[in-house]
Amino acid sequence: MSVSSFHPPERILMGPGPSDVNPRILEAMARPTIGHLDPMFVALMEEIKSLLQDTFLTKNKLTMPVSAPGSAGMETCFVNLVEAGDTVIVCQNGVFGGRMKENVERCGATAIMVEDDWGKPVDPNKLEDALKAHPEASTVAFVHAETSTGAISDAKTLVKIAHDYDCLTIVDAVTSLAGSELRVDDWDIDAIYSGTQKCLSCTPGISPVSFSDAAVERIQNRKTKVQSWFMDLNLVMGYWGEGAQRSYHHTAPINALYAFHESLVILQEEGLENSWVRHDANHQALKAGIEAMGLGFFVDEAYRLPQLNAVTLPEGIDEAAVRKILLSRYNLEIGAGLGPMAGKIWRIGLMGYASNQQNVLTCLGALDAVLTDMKAKIESGKAVNAALEVFA
Ligand SMILES: *Cc1c(COP(=O)(O)O)cnc(C)c1O
Numbered sequence: 244m245s246v247s248s249f250h251p252p253e254r255i256l257m258g259p260g261p262s263d264v265n266p267r268i269l270e271a272m273a274r275p276t277i278g279h280l281d282p283m284f285v286a287l288m289e290e291i292k293s294l295l296q297d298t299f300l301t302k303n304k305l306t307m308p309v310s311a312p313g314s315a316g317m318e319t320c321f322v323n324l325v326e327a328g329d330t331v332i333v334c335q336n337g338v339f340g341g342r343m344k345e346n347v348e349r350c351g352a353t354a355i356m357v358e359d360d361w362g363k364p365v366d367p368n369k370l371e372d373a374l375k376a377h378p379e380a381s382t383v384a385f386v387h388a389e390t391s392t393g394a395i396s397d398a399k400t401l402v403k404i405a406h407d408y409d410c411l412t413i414v415d416a417v418t419s420l421a422g423s424e425l426r427v428d429d430w431d432i433d434a435i436y437s438g439t440q441k442c443l444s445c446t447p448g449i450s451p452v453s454f455s456d457a458a459v460e461r462i463q464n465r466k467t468k469v470q471s472w473f474m475d476l477n478l479v480m481g482y483w484g485e486g487a488q489r490s491y492h493h494t495a496p497i498n499a500l501y502a503f504h505e506s507l508v509i510l511q512e513e514g515l516e517n518s519w520v521r522h523d524a525n526h527q528a529l530k531a532g533i534e535a536m537g538l539g540f541f542v543d544e545a546y547r548l549p550q551l552n553a554v555t556l557p558e559g560i561d562e563a564a565v566r567k568i569l570l571s572r573y574n575l576e577i578g579a580g581l582g583p584m585a586g587k588i589w590r591i592g593l594m595g596y597a598s599n600q601q602n603v604l605t606c607l608g609a610l611d612a613v614l615t616d617m618k619a620k621i622e623s624g625k626a627v628n629a630a631l632e633v634f635a
Contacts, residue, residue, distance in 0.1 A: 316436030316450030444595025
């Protein structure tokens, strides 16, 4: 058998993640590997934690990257804060709320589901009703930005209600971090996790997390050991925590952390709030183009994510065939619908480095050309100009 090196094509990544990676980040990743207890590496870890605090807008000491993708950040939050026999209220308005339920049940706890229609935000009144009906609940979990539908929920309000009923909160910010306003300390969030491959535009495989003092207190006062050895924060902190006597826990993904550090430096250079503004501006241009084409959005404007655009399909069009042509002819990846949304929407991501003017115009031009070619019922030839007007 003859094998050779793998050379991937250069795609434009405009799906639900991973998003386009800034070449600076790929370059950082290719730098020499050093030891995970090397003093130079330890200094880098400290800088990562500090940059991450700035990104989450928190002073939480327990703020660090988990050495695994966003789903592992989710699991880290649940296995550390939830014990067998607990009751957790899980708000679900898309795919990822369902994954939270799985986590709760695997901890041996009971999940009380607060369900909202897909494409709608979590309803604070329904959460409050569930808290009244379940005074035994100790934790509330919800997704800030539902990537499966493109809807954002009011995290600040949901956290406040949870605290009124003495619950700690677990918030999924995988898609919201760096793309939408998110303030961990101001909003009083207890446990939060994100991912590197969405609006941070880093390579996949790292999950930033942060825990408030109240969350840390609960972790330290658990009755039982955390069921996962790898994710037990009491142990992980021996490596990531403060102080000189760092000890081996697992071998950190050194080069992936170079990449993550670079992504945080890039964000710092741009400014967090400027990044939120850029995500919104590019969304506005894409929206003008999509609407000029005669297509619509699945989610109401009031709670639509700028970084994840769920676009409804033209009548009678095979959405998978369109994505296939976009990929093969334009090297452009957009996302399909997930779960019940499969075959009903496209998910066009404008995340991180991919959220730029060129990508908006390329995507609109390509979609317009492919759909026109398929004789879809759209307004041909208008999308790009509509977006250009917004940019002007
Ligand atoms: C992508 C995503 C995840 C999972 O992240 P992975 O890195 O794929 O494990 C979790 N929650 C939301 C909202 C996401 O968009």
